[in-house]
Amino acid sequence: MSIVSLARFQFAMTTVFHFFFVPFSIGTALAVAIMETTYVVTKKKEYLRMAKFWGNIFLLTFAVGVVTGIIQEFQFGMNWSDYSRFMGDIFGAPLAIEALLAFFMESTFLGLWMFTWEKVGPKLHVTFIWLVTFASVISALWILTANSFMQHPTGYTIKNGHAVMTSFSALLKNPQLWYEFGHVISGTIVTGGIIIAGLAAFQLLSKTAKETHFYRKSLRLGLLLALIGSVLVIFAGDQQMKYLINEQPMKFAATEGLYNTSGKHASWAVIDWSNEKEHKNDFSLDIPDMLSILAYGRTSGAVKGMNEINAQLEKKYGKQNNYYPPVNTLFWSFRIMAGFGVLMLLVSALGLFLTRKKKPILYEHRWMLWIVGLCTFAPFLANTAGWLVTELGRYPWTVYGLFTIPESVSPNVSVGSLLTSNIVYFLLFTFLAATMISLVRVVLKKGPGYDEQQAEKDRRADKVDPFDKEAFE
Secondary structure (H helix, E strand, C coil), rough: CHHHHHCCCHHHHHHHHHHHHHHHHHHHHHHHHHHHHHHHHCCCCCHHHHHHHHHHHHHHHHHHHHHHHHHHHHHHHHHHHHHHHHHHHHHHHHHHHHHHHHHHHHHHHHHHHHCCCCCCCCCHHHHHHHHHHHHHHHHHHHHHHHHHHHHHCCEEEEECCEEEEECCCHHHHHHHHHHHHHHHHHHHHHHHHHHHHHHHHHHHHHCCCCCCHHHHHHHHHHHHHHHHHHHHHHHHHHHHHHHHHHCHHHHHHCCCCCCCCCCEEEEEEEEEEECCCCCCCEEEEEECCCHHHHHCCCCCCCCHHHHHHHHHHHHHHHCCCCCCCCCCHHHHHHHHHHHHHHHHHHHHHHHHCCCCCCCCCCHCCCCHHHHHHHHHHHHHHHHHHHHHHHHHCCCCCCCCCEHHHHHHHCCCCCCCHHHHHHHHHHHHHHHHHHHHHHHHHHHHCCCHHHHHHHHEEEEEEHCCCCHHHHHHC
16 A cells, blocks of 8 residues: 555545535535425425425535535645645635635525525525525536646646646636536536435335325426436537547547557447556457447547557656556446436436326336436446546546646655545545435435424414413423
């Protein structure tokens, strides 16, 4: 166990766990905003009940997401101080705006939304949750602005061994940013929708759950959001991968397991296993012409292989680095991401069809509900796999073409300190995950009527005279 490998593992662990909650939080906030807006427009109380109930789930994701985000930022100074020094001038502006503007706005209006249900009008109250949703999206934009610079540096100069910003607008005009942003935000829509649908399906499977009409409505709304998000995320992901053909050709070639430059008609590997030491494929099951179609939209078009790209990188940056990323991890991560994306598209489309008013047969078959319920976990797997492709694909760089991973690690950390902090973080994340799951189960077990019962008890308590003898009985 080396310092570099332990620091990388810790960064991966903290980032993956944090990214569980980012799309979950943004997606559920959007869903809750739509529910409450529907109530304001239609005056149907069932949508208000939906907003309050699923809003409780959203609040849990927000709380845990904040904790994991703090831990993630803490480790930049702890394990990656040389990286922080190199990137400080670039990272400073977008991260400061994210913290001081977007997160401030998000937390402020979230507090107003939580505590003003009975104190302000419906139109003003729904405005609060839309502002929370908008702020969370803007927060993601600023984080992705910083990440996009790491993928495609722009608007900078190097002074005294540090990257110095020369144009803030160049950071925002970075094409990498908008491909990432579209992909991530559309992914949040899928995540929020499919989780609501999945949890509603589990409730319909429960023999003790009441208010089946409420959960059926929630399931259909979740599936509709998931369908819209799935179409958007597949389009955004396709555009992003096509952009990588020229921008990060090594990443693209690795996701396809392509070592040697293809011919005019490039085949697409359905299954592949690479010999990463000898830089060749041990086994591959290919579909002729398919990679050309996916990459260029036509049956002809060559794609550069990793061996040719590696030679170009060695010529440009020197032979002191290994420019081959972890090919098998990238190949299968990409297929897991794409596979679950297609799965969620099919489940949401078929689920909506099978729950239509004329013939809602999905509710009559437990195995169908189980499929929808188990899809609750699909966006977590897809989002994690997508993150692995994005971050591991630029190996060996932390900042593409400028700064390598070994150069980024703090010079004063030790194997012992990293091993200890890894264990502590792992135990902490396990505790947070268990707490999150248990609290979500508590909310689901209480059901949508619990808040109404509590509100009625509070109203009755307010009417009781504390000096009336009946108050002591």
